[in-house]
Amino acid sequence: MNRLARLRVEDIQAWVGEMHLSDRKGQTPYYIPVLNQVHPEVFALQIHCLEGEILSWGDETLTFPLMSVIKPFLLLYLLTHLGEDAVFRCVGKQASSYPFNSLTQLQEDCGFPRNPMINSGAIALADLLGGETPESRCENLLLWLNKMGNCQLFLDRSVLESVHSCPNVHNQALSLELEKNGYISDRYLALETYNQICCLSGKIADLASLGKLILASSFADIVLEIMTNCGLYEASQQSAFEVGFPTKSGVSGALLSIVSDEGVIACYSPLLNEQSNSILGLNLLTHISHFIKEN
Numbered sequence: 001m002n003r004l005a006r007l008r009v010e011d012i013q014a015w016v017g018e019m020h021l022s023d024r025k026g027q028t029p030y031y032i033p034v035l036n037q038v039h040p041e042v043f044a045l046q047i048h049c050l051e052g053e054i055l056s057w058g059d060e061t062l063t064f065p066l067m068s069v070i071k072p073f074l075l076l077y078l079l080t081h082l083g084e085d086a087v088f089r090c091v092g093k094q095a096s097s098y099p100f101n102s103l104t105q106l107q108e109d110c111g112f113p114r115n116p117m118i119n120s121g122a123i124a125l126a127d128l129l130g131g132e133t134p135e136s137r138c139e140n141l142l143l144w145l146n147k148m149g150n151c152q153l154f155l156d157r158s159v160l161e162s163v164h165s166c167p168n169v170h171n172q173a174l175s176l177e178l179e180k181n182g183y184i185s186d187r188y189l190a191l192e193t194y195n196q197i198c199c200l201s202g203k204i205a206d207l208a209s210l211g212k213l214i215l216a217s218s219f220a221d222i223v224l225e226i227m228t229n230c231g232l233y234e235a236s237q238q239s240a241f242e243v244g245f246p247t248k249s250g251v252s253g254a255l256l257s258i259v260s261d262e263g264v265i266a267c268y269s270p271l272l273n274e275q276s277n278s279i280l281g282l283n284l285l286t287h288i289s290h291f292i293k294e295n
């Protein structure tokens with residue numbers, strides 16, 4: 001029997017309740033004002049089992065931007081449309097030991113982005129999307145995800161405006177370094193495409209449906225391996241050891257985990273730890289992983 005399907009809402013409720021407020025101290029991203037102002041206690045979780053059971057807790061009506069959780073889907077889209085050779089000419093598969101927006105990492109690697117889950121790798125991949133403008137590139141990805149993932153993502157323009165209101169110097173420097181080393185052809189187009197796809201937004205059910213798209217894909221093995229090694233930035237190795245599910249986080253507090261052969265876990269809780277991963281989301285994943293091992 002699917003062990004994820006044995007979880008009950010009462011288990012989730014108890015684990016959320018157990019987590020003392022003092023353990024939930026964290027931050028929201030100061031450089032994206034609308035995300036910085038989100039109420040820290042908002043919360044949503046959905047688990048979709050492959051046989052069809054859905055477990056839901058929290059506010060299903062909340063919408064939030066995927067931010068970096070879009071990165072495995074950008075990778076999946078490009079693997080499907082361009083193939084492995086084209087993708088891995090522009091980006092590696094290696095874990096990084098520096099933060100997600102580190103220029104030092106990119107410079108140490110002579111401008112070749114380590115993996116598609118950090119900003120440099122995703123900006124390099126955004127440069128490969130088809131379309132003349134950032135808008136049309138973002139739209140192509142959005143339409144494909146909604147069709148294939150059976151979900152209703154949309155571009156949240158208020159989040160995009162907020163991203164534009166505080167130009168991100170780290171991402172600008174990464175784009176310049178990528179262009180200088182020949183890994184992207186147009187840094188303005190690549191960066192703005194990246195900004196837009198990070199603002200693709202939806203509800204918790206959309207995120208869970210998207211997760212199933214990875215599981216159904218013939219590229220699942222590659223995407224899941226990269227999520228395991230790189231999806232939580234510098235915390236990836238520790239999480240692979242403690243939790244064991246391929247996971248991707250975003251600075252909005254979105255978190256997506258794939259439990260092979262069983263289903264997906266989608267969570268949204270905005271307070272982030274030092275590595276920019278959702279504190280409550282990671283805590284729940286640890287509980288769920290223990291539950292699965294014991295059942």
Ligand code: GLU
Pocket residue numbers: 066067068069100101119168171195198249250251252276
């Ligand atoms: N757009 C965000 C940034 O570039 C995404 C990072 C994230 O979600 O980890 O900072």
